[in-house]
Amino acid sequence: MDEKVILVTPSGERVEKRLVCFFKSLDDDRPNIKNIPIMAIDTGALNGSNYVLEFFWEQNGMFQPINDEAAWNEVKKTIIDIINGNTEVAGVL
Amino acid sequence: MAKLMLLKKAEISVPEDKKGKQIAVKESNITSLKNFFVSNYKPPVEMPSVTTTSFVDASPAPVSNMESPLPIEVSPLNMIDPSIIMPNNISEPEINPMNPVINSIVEEPTPVIENIPAIETPIMSAPQPMVLESAIVEPMEPEMPKEITSTPVIENSVPDIFNLPTPIIEEDEEGTNDTAEIKLVQDNDTLSDLTLDEELDPELEEIKNRLDQVILDLNNYKKKIKMLENEVNQNLEKSREVLKDTQAAAKIMSIHQERQNQIMNELNLGTNSLDDSKRVLQKETI
Numbered sequence: 001m002d003e004k005v006i007l008v009t010p011s012g013e014r015v016e017k018r019l020v021c022f023f024k025s026l027d028d029d030r031p032n033i034k035n036i037p038i039m040a041i042d043t044g045a046l047n048g049s050n051y052v053l054e055f056f057w058e059q060n061g062m063f064q065p066i067n068d069e070a071a072w073n074e075v076k077k078t079i080i081d082i083i084n085g086n087t088e089v090a091g092v093l
Numbered sequence: 094m095a096k097l098m099l100l101k102k103a104e105i106s107v108p109e110d111k112k113g114k115q116i117a118v119k120e121s122n123i124t125s126l127k128n129f130f131v132s133n134y135k136p137p138v139e140m141p142s143v144t145t146t147s148f149v150d151a152s153p154a155p156v157s158n159m160e161s162p163l164p165i166e167v168s169p170l171n172m173i174d175p176s177i178i179m180p181n182n183i184s185e186p187e188i189n190p191m192n193p194v195i196n197s198i199v200e201e202p203t204p205v206i207e208n209i210p211a212i213e214t215p216i217m218s219a220p221q222p223m224v225l226e227s228a229i230v231e232p233m234e235p236e237m238p239k240e241i242t243s244t245p246v247i248e249n250s251v252p253d254i255f256n257l258p259t260p261i262i263e264e265d266e267e268g269t270n271d272t273a274e275i276k277l278v279q280d281n282d283t284l285s286d287l288t289l290d291e292e293l294d295p296e297l298e299e300i301k302n303r304l305d306q307v308i309l310d311l312n313n314y315k316k317k318i319k320m321l322e323n324e325v326n327q328n329l330e331k332s333r334e335v336l337k338d339t340q341a342a343a344k345i346m347s348i349h350q351e352r353q354n355q356i357m358n359e360l361n362l363g364t365n366s367l368d369d370s371k372r373v374l375q376k377e378t379i
Contacts, residue, residue, distance in 0.1 A: 002127070003131065005102065005105055006104040007106075007107045008104050008105065008106050008107065009108065010109060011109060013109070019130075021129065022101065022102065022130065023100060023130075024097070024098050025095060025096070025097055026096040026097065026098055030095075039100075039105060040126065041113070042123060043115070047117035048117070050117035050118055050119055051117065052115050053117070053118055053123070053126075054115050055113050055115070056105070056113045062107065063107045064107070065112060065114055066114045078097070082095070082097070083126060085129075087095045087096070087097050087129070088095070088096045089098075089133045090096055091098055091099070092101065
């Protein structure tokens with residue numbers, strides 16, 4: 001069953017999205033995303049036969065596109081780690 | 094090994110006109126991510142009866158002993174049974190303090206909820222304060238006071254209020270620009286085959302290329318071996334045919350030889366007979 005999350009814009013518009021993963025990295029070797037909440041959403045779109053995931057991170061109290069390349073690379077590495085099972089879950093907030 | 098803290102929120106504040114970075118992944122990888130996310134939820138510690146029954150009881154029957162029309166005291170989100178499911182057929186998803194259904198949460202707990210697996214809506218069991226109505230839980234402000242003005246956001250319930258206008262987070266029209274491919278080299282679940290185009294470091298890329306070359310060479314050798322096998326088989330078949338022909342020829346030659354011997358014998362006999370006749374004729378002549 002899909003997890004859901006409601007995205008709410010400043011103007012109050014709300015849209016429900018399928019949440020794939022929501023986490024923050026605690027790794028020191030990923031300093032650009034350490035302790036920053038990151039959200040992966042299933043857009044429902046397809047790229048070829050693959051599914052398109054959309055990522056946001058929290059900046060200034062709002063979830064925004066990850067506009068920092070170093071951070072974006074660390075996010076992708078983290079996603080690969082999760083897929084490969086190379087992760088340790090420290091807890092749930 | 095990456096160390097992660099999983100988060101759970103029901104509502105996320107986002108800007109109106111920005112789209113997120115995107116990547117494309119195999120379906121099996123999405124499943125892995127979802128499973129990882131869901132399976133690591135911890136079950137809620139407490140299931141207070143105040144909220145355990147709420148929307149499972151879809152009966153719209155009003156409860157007459159409502160004590161107060163004012164906001165109902167609601168525990169934080171992590172105190173709410175995540176298995177609460179609001180049936181889609183509830184006609185009034187917008188719940189206000191006057192709504193008798195809310196009242197029934199407190200007054201009439203029902204056991205139906207006990208049969209529902211708690212993992213179904215883990216996102217709703219987040220420890221963030223619960224916000225009802227259209228109030229938004231601002232990220233990173235867990236101490237925000239609770240507001241009870243209308244519908245509690247409950248996972249899986251998907252009331253009509255969520256079928257609201259156009260999504261603000263648009264899918265990336267350019268798509269491919271920011272899209273990294275995560276794909277399995279082979280279509281199985283062995284994650285060791287996972288590659289992420291943007292992420293492969295040169296060493297891995299080199300190893301992958303070498304492996305590809307070795308596989309290619311092996312395939313070529315296999316083809317050559319197969320061809321040689323076919324050639325050997327063909328030659329063997331030809332040899333067998335030649336052997337058969339040789340044996341047949343030998344047999345024929347043997348028959349001919351035997352026939353020749355017979356003819357020679359007959360010829361000798363004829364010659365002897367002729368000689369005898371000559372001698373007899375010479376005697377008679379003398």
